[in-house]
Amino acid sequence: MDYTLEIDGTPETVPGGTGLLLLHPSTGETDRIDTDFLKTDTDNFLVISTRTTAREVRQKLEYYDVDEERAEILDTLSIERGYSRRSSDTVHYVAAPDDIDGIVAHIDGFLDEHDGKLRLSFDSVTELAYYAGEERALEAVERILDLLDERDAVGLFHLSEEPHDTDTVDEFRALFDGVIDLDEDGSVDADFSKID
Template identity: 80%
Template sequence: MDYSLEIEGTPESVPGGTGVLLLHPSTGETDRIDTDFLKTDTDRFLVVSTRTTAREVKQKLEYYDVDESRADILDTLSIERGYSRRSGDHVHYVSAPDDIDGIVLQIERFLDAHEGKRRISFDSVTELAYYAGEENALEAVTRIYALLEEYDAIGLFHLSEEVHDDAVVEAFVDLFDGVIDLDEDGTVDAAF
């Protein structure tokens, strides 16, 4: 199945199983691209957050007018930081942002539980690498990518290119079908 993309410079649509890497400066404004990705042509979406809590993800979705009734959120921070958390049908938790097996399992459960067009936003791979190490982050992305292909879903993965050395950035770029490069001034270049 094909998925529409409404992000500047990208193809009009991509096939299921596609992964897109969003390269951005560490100060870059990624929310606009992320929410454009999530609100277009989708039945359900999962936001995997290693950078913010579920509450902050909900605030972002509300601010950008994304239909929260289609959302699931995987919060990797709240348990480790000791924040209070309210479990709900659509908010899930893992013990820590370096719990790669837990993250991959929750993504698989989400994909298995929902039909139709499913999107995953992983915000952010850079934070995952900070907690779990770059090699483990590469392995996690590879495993998640295999799930996208198996379940005919698509994903957007955030990576701050300023934080990693060039070889690491290239290793991530090589995994993906498409790369969106967001400059500090908001300019978008995409290659698919």
């Protein structure tokens, strides 16, 4: 199964099982790329947020006119920070941003419960590494990429280059089929050479 991409500089389609890394200098322009990824050629999608709360994710989806009926949100921040929260059919929580097993289990359940074209956005791997450490974040990404491959889904993973050294960025980069490199001016340089 192929998935359409509507992101500048990327192939028109990628096969199911593809993991995409969004490398960025700051969070400014990532929302546009993220929402373009989520609203194209998708039956259901899951946003895993280690950077913002479910309420903020909903505001982003609404602002960029993404169909929220197809959305599920996994909020990893609200419980640990003591924010008020309301679980629903589409908003779920884990105890803390470093609850890797809880995050992976929820992704597994989402992919298991839905049919058709499924996408996920992980915003952000940098925040996950901040809370859980870089080694555990790398391991978590590998586990999630395996799930995408098994279920013919696709995922976009946000990584800010600034907090990580070059070797760590290269380790993350090596895990992915495609890399979207976002410049500060909003231009995109994409490398999809691993995809035939």
